[in-house]
Amino acid sequence: MPRSEPPVDIEDPRNEPSPMVDSPMPGRIDGHPAPPELIDSWDPADDELPGDQRPAQWDWHGYPSWGRKAVAVFPIVALVLAVALFANTTLSAQGAIAEVRSVTGTGGATLLSAGPSQAPGGAASGTGQPADYRDLTFQVPGSTVKPLQGSTSLALSHYAGWQANGSAGSANGIASVSGGLLHVGVRQPTPDFKGWFATTTSATPRACVFQFSAASPPPISATHTLAVGELVMAVQTSRTVTNGDINYVVVAENVFADGQRNLTVGYSLGHLSHAVEHVLKGVPWSAGPLQVAVDTNGNNRLSVWVNGALFFAATDLHMGIAPPFDPYLEVQARRTAYTVAFDGYSSVCQNNVVVSDLPDGTVAHLGAVTVTTHGGSAVFPMAAVAQPVTGELSLSVPGNASPVRFSRHRYWPGDRYSYAPGT
Amino acid sequence: MTKYGPVSPIVDVPRVSPVAGVARSLDELRTESSVFDDLHVEARRVLDRNPEPRNLRDVAVALESMGYTTTGARALGFNTVFDLALTVFDLTYLYYVPRTEEVPEEVPTWRRFADDYLAGSWYGVPWIMSIVVLFVGRVALWSSLNATPQVAAMVSLAFFLAAVVAGACSQMLARRGTFYYLQKNYPLVRWVVARFLVYGVATGLLAIAVAYAVYVVPVYGLHLGEIFAEFAVAIFAFLLSAAPLYMLRRFYTLALATSLALVVTLAGAYLFSGDTNDVRHAQLLGLAVGSGAMVVIAASYLALRTDVDSGLGASVTVVKPPALRVVLWHSAPYGVYGLAYFVMILVSPLVVGLAYGRGLGVDQYLYPSTYQGSVAIALLELVVLLGLVHASIERFGRRLMPLLERHTLDRWAQARRALRREWIRSVGLVVVASGVVAWALPPLLLQVLPPSLTAAVRSPGGLLALEVAAYGFAMVPVGMLCSQYLFFLGRPTPALFGAVAGALTSTMATALLVHGGDIALGAWGLLAGTTVYAVITGLGSYRVLAAGEESFYASF
Numbered sequence: 018m019p020r021s022e023p024p025v026d027i028e029d030p031r032n033e034p035s036p037m038v039d040s041p042m043p044g045r046i047d048g049h050p051a052p053p054e055l056i057d058s059w060d061p062a063d064d065e066l067p068g069d070q071r072p073a074q075w076d077w078h079g080y081p082s083w084g085r086k087a088v089a090v091f092p093i094v095a096l097v098l099a100v101a102l103f104a105n106t107t108l109s110a111q112g113a114i115a116e117v118r119s120v121t122g123t124g125g126a127t128l129l130s131a132g133p134s135q136a137p138g139g140a141a142s143g144t145g146q147p148a149d150y151r152d153l154t155f156q157v158p159g160s161t162v163k164p165l166q167g168s169t170s171l172a173l174s175h176y177a178g179w180q181a182n183g184s185a186g187s188a189n190g191i192a193s194v195s196g197g198l199l200h201v202g203v204r205q206p207t208p209d210f211k212g213w214f215a216t217t218t219s220a221t222p223r224a225c226v227f228q229f230s231a232a233s234p235p236p237i238s239a240t241h242t243l244a245v246g247e248l249v250m251a252v253q254t255s256r257t258v259t260n261g262d263i264n265y266v267v268v269a270e271n272v273f274a275d276g277q278r279n280l281t282v283g284y285s286l287g288h289l290s291h292a293v294e295h296v297l298k299g300v301p302w303s304a305g306p307l308q309v310a311v312d313t314n315g316n317n318r319l320s321v322w323v324n325g326a327l328f329f330a331a332t333d334l335h336m337g338i339a340p341p342f343d344p345y346l347e348v349q350a351r352r353t354a355y356t357v358a359f360d361g362y363s364s365v366c367q368n369n370v371v372v373s374d375l376p377d378g379t380v381a382h383l384g385a386v387t388v389t390t391h392g393g394s395a396v397f398p399m400a401a402v403a404q405p406v407t408g409e410l411s412l413s414v415p416g417n418a419s420p421v422r423f424s425r426h427r428y429w430p431g432d433r434y435s436y437a438p439g440t
Numbered sequence: 441m442t443k444y445g446p447v448s449p450i451v452d453v454p455r456v457s458p459v460a461g462v463a464r465s466l467d468e469l470r471t472e473s474s475v476f477d478d479l480h481v482e483a484r485r486v487l488d489r490n491p492e493p494r495n496l497r498d499v500a501v502a503l504e505s506m507g508y509t510t511t512g513a514r515a516l517g518f519n520t521v522f523d524l525a526l527t528v529f530d531l532t533y534l535y536y537v538p539r540t541e542e543v544p545e546e547v548p549t550w551r552r553f554a555d556d557y558l559a560g561s562w563y564g565v566p567w568i569m570s571i572v573v574l575f576v577g578r579v580a581l582w583s584s585l586n587a588t589p590q591v592a593a594m595v596s597l598a599f600f601l602a603a604v605v606a607g608a609c610s611q612m613l614a615r616r617g618t619f620y621y622l623q624k625n626y627p628l629v630r631w632v633v634a635r636f637l638v639y640g641v642a643t644g645l646l647a648i649a650v651a652y653a654v655y656v657v658p659v660y661g662l663h664l665g666e667i668f669a670e671f672a673v674a675i676f677a678f679l680l681s682a683a684p685l686y687m688l689r690r691f692y693t694l695a696l697a698t699s700l701a702l703v704v705t706l707a708g709a710y711l712f713s714g715d716t717n718d719v720r721h722a723q724l725l726g727l728a729v730g731s732g733a734m735v736v737i738a739a740s741y742l743a744l745r746t747d748v749d750s751g752l753g754a755s756v757t758v759v760k761p762p763a764l765r766v767v768l769w770h771s772a773p774y775g776v777y778g779l780a781y782f783v784m785i786l787v788s789p790l791v792v793g794l795a796y797g798r799g800l801g802v803d804q805y806l807y808p809s810t811y812q813g814s815v816a817i818a819l820l821e822l823v824v825l826l827g828l829v830h831a832s833i834e835r836f837g838r839r840l841m842p843l844l845e846r847h848t849l850d851r852w853a854q855a856r857r858a859l860r861r862e863w864i865r866s867v868g869l870v871v872v873a874s875g876v877v878a879w880a881l882p883p884l885l886l887q888v889l890p891p892s893l894t895a896a897v898r899s900p901g902g903l904l905a906l907e908v909a910a911y912g913f914a915m916v917p918v919g920m921l922c923s924q925y926l927f928f929l930g931r932p933t934p935a936l937f938g939a940v941a942g943a944l945t946s947t948m949a950t951a952l953l954v955h956g957g958d959i960a961l962g963a964w965g966l967l968a969g970t971t972v973y974a975v976i977t978g979l980g981s982y983r984v985l986a987a988g989e990e991s992f993y994a995s996f
Contacts, residue, residue, distance in 0.1 A: 088765040095642035099649035103669070106653040110662040117802055119589050124892050127589050127809070131801035374810065376898050393900040416891055416898050435800055437589060437809040438895035438902075 122423040128434040150217050150364040152429050160193035183213035201348045202356025214347035220255035221364040223340035226401040227252050227311040230361035233304045234272050239353035244274040246355035249347035252311050254339045263287040264338040268309050268321055270302055278302040282321050282329045284336045298329045310402040315340045325404040367431040370397040374436045380413040399430040483531035500525040553831050560830020562691035564823045566698040592807040594664050598672035600790055604782045605647050606679035609640030611778030612771040617687045631761050633684055640680055648672045659804045678733035681740045690743045697739035701732030773932040780939035784969050788950045792962040795954040811905050811959050813896025818909035821881045825917040828873055832866040833924040859985045870921050878914035882906050901960025908963035915970035922977035934980025942973030
């Protein structure tokens, strides 16, 4: 500013304006280098620096700094990275996925619960959690795939924590899902009993009830008098892999060549092979879907419920089956090819069906049962060994003109649902 | 302008002979005809530099700018420049020509305020229309009431990511684009819009790809992941393409484009409604949303062609653009502000959804329909309040310049008091209005809206979430207005700090509150975050406004 300048004698001829910018003049501060071409700068900070401390590239429009290069290439690099991430992820997607199960209702309402994990894209996954064995239905088609790492078992695609194995061998055994059913079978007849099964990779605590649901076992096609096909629902110690014990509780429907059937309950004890079977009860049986609940502590207590009725119960046994347990959804066959089908399985660890997050006063109907909501939850009494109820749940929510109706669904004992009033 | 080297102080000084003694008045000076003539010349030159000098200081400044120093004044017979200015000031009245001022048309204050309110309300037009269509047609640009929870979770995650990234890009684009647009520097408007869109798209796609690869596909699987990617890209395209329309204030075009996009989405949704496969249905709906976004992109492109290219004229205009990295760097605070702002108001349902998933036994985000539905109804109050924020900031802009022109430099204290009063009046009005709306609107909406849309509020915890979220969102307009003050004066740092602090508070407070399983408490986290945002931006803007003309001049 002019006020800060030293006094200048305006008569001094040396103070005449000069076109020579570089020539020293009175009233000017000497010692500055010749200024480069002036460029308008946006940055007021430039004004605050002494001239000799401003070695910055004045012509910064054209200076190829690293920062400028990085800014210039960013869009291309970002797009390439994005495409690479999309492609790589899409092509290599795998891993267990925790799934949310939903029952859709009118008005966008939904019942939500945790469902079993699924391995996407046909990839094999041997990992599983006990929660994966609850309310399992076979809605996603798939079949056994490559062996699990460190095991002779085959992974069941789309069903995390499930594996297939058996004495029939992988060439002769079948485990595949289609039409909402898990098909387990032996392809070719064999002179001795050969079996194939689907079981879990993680164990279920002994406090839980093992609920199996199967379609009616088909008649056998072979005419040999020794031909037998068996639908087997077994609960076996999970320590087989570590100590070789083959100790299990078994419920089996046997189908003979002459069309006869029987239903037996027993337990087997053995080591590595040739387990000895102890039949506890056997009765003639007729064709039809089979719903079985097995409740045991592996030692002295065993109760078996078939199609909702108590079939066998004892508390004075000496079975010696060490918990925790694995469920086996299995087939056994002799001199015949034979395939059975399961339509559901659940490790039931709680009583009742509970729908939570409901407004108090909501009236809930399921089948023949009607309950009123208290404390935000509607509780349908249902023992852990009771067979699941398939039906339409309806909720009369206070303030709603019409009740919310949910699609037909199978409710297993122990189910816990959260009511979502619409998205 | 960067100055380089000292400026010779005598270049502009007329070379006159020194006068013996010191002159005291014009009468004395008349005896020195040469000096007297020179003073007349100087008076005309002063008026040339400042046509309306209001006081002695204005004249002195003009004389100094002409090169006069004490020495120069003494050469004319005056002790100081101020003494010279006193004499020249008397002479300026001989040459002063009053300018013909164009008196603006008097518009009643209330009518102007109403006009501004309505103009500000246009900002929410796409959202209002989408919500209305969502209620009527059960499907809108970002959501479907018929979606399964899994699909709703994907769309919700996609909307969160798209809104956060697009919010950042839009803020940067709006700041820099408006800067050039108001200067009618159309080549640079086009330059800025093109660059910001390219960089915004690249950033958005990278962010979507990272989320897809790192979280969505590993947790939800490939099919749901594809739905996420599809919706994220479509929503992002829609939001980003609307940014130039906001910048150009083409609200009618925005409304028309949104209408067309909604029609396309609705038509697509109903055409595909026969598909019973949820995933496939969602994928087709995503395509419909993407088609709707194309409509907005086309409208945005046409608007830019009309508004910007027409200003270029027939001749080819060549401009030297600024360095892009410098522009990006200086726009970055506004981008971070936009990002943090959207995180602050949208993160609460995300955190609640994660807690909801954990409560159901799955370690993933799950669409919390009760909480989300209640919070969405509370969000509607912003439709009422956005116009008030706009009207307040427009009023401030109109009043600031006259205020600073009227208050001369020696009356700065009054100017600062006036600015403080303006802040208190406007912010107070928004606080009161927001409080009243938060108190009155939720029960009103519950009575007006059909029961099927308010089912979430009647669920356990829904009413609490609605009432608390209503006050949480009521703090947002307060923070917005204070941020606008700061942006107006080129001081984005307090606004940036407030938005980031609000986002962090909202995230952490919500996470802590819902940790115990009661997800309705998440709304308190939202309230905490927006309160922090409003308080910090409020204090920052008050401080800046209280600094008066210093802030105003510093903004240039």
